[in-house]
């Protein structure tokens with residue numbers, strides 16, 4: 070599956086999170102780029118508490134830090150059972166109607 074990451078059209082640097090100008094060369098020629106969301110799972114953490122009543126029904130939630138092959142690190146949700154270090158891929162998933170998120174899963 071592919072995910073969309075902002076990429077500078079001048080120098081090719083991927084920017085995550087998206088910026089108004091490139092973090093490397095300050096160009097404003099930026100566009101979303103579809104990439105294979107593959108990388109290395111660096112860290113996992115589990116969220117047990119939330120102040121948002123909508124989230125309480127879904128706890129605990131596992132979060133992952135993933136170093137993508139394109140050179141950026143992202144924080145996303147994680148499938149249960151993952152352990153570090155591991156090769157993972159990110160897949161889009163829907164956490165609530167209309168809200169799409171990335172989820173790390175076994176590569």
Ligand SMILES: [Zn+2]
Nearest residue numbers: 077080091094
């Ligand atoms: Zn740039």
